Amino acid sequence: MNGKTIIAPSVLSADFSRLGDEVEAVCRAGADWIHLDVMDGHFVPNITFGPPVIKAIRDRTKKVFDCHLMIAPVAPYIGAFACAGCDIITVHVEATTHLDRSLQAIRDVGCKAGVSLNPSTPESVIEYVLDRLDLVLLMTVNPGFGGQAFIPAVVDKVRRVKSMIGRRPIHIEIDGGVTQETAPLVSAAGADVLVAGSAIFKGGSEEAYAENIAAIRTASDGAMMRAA
């Protein structure tokens, strides 16, 4: 995709006791999308929230709800996440036996379809589903927790995915350990959507969120322009 970096704060690092207010604050602070990390304690060793919580915060903003499903099985729940108000639904290739069917099911409920790859998963798994995809999410940490260190080996995978998708209108999203230091690495390699949790919610105030978002945006937009 061409243009400016899309910043998608992960509410995993927000204050859950004030989740609706946090969503409003980070939107006012400059968020483009809201990234929602759904974890089941089975596919990943952590549990977060599901459709009722997403539905409860849906009316706090009109911004895109970017839902990252770290659950297995995932197919039976796609309809519930669409009804809760998600705009993009991303499934892990490692969590679905029938990736093609899951992606089609996401589009059938009117959402954009994404696939996520763990750091060790080769990009070849998406070769035959490119026409069913709106977004590829490349994990730069092992999924399950916020605040982990960025895995630099994935930068090469970003370049390969960029080359695979060619001129198709598919977003490349990076998730895990994104900071103003690591953002330029993936933006230069072709990523256009950056998820960040701890690097955006640090500071705990709307002013801090605005500064944190601006720092990542400046670093990534600069790298994207230099690479163009």
Ligand SMILES: O=C(CO)[C@H](O)[C@H](O)COP(=O)(O)O
């Ligand atoms: O999917 C995720 C973890 O599985 C989160 O989106 C990700 O870790 C964001 O948190 P941080 O920016 O703190 O790494």
Ligand SMILES: [Fe+2]
């Ligand atoms: Fe995520």
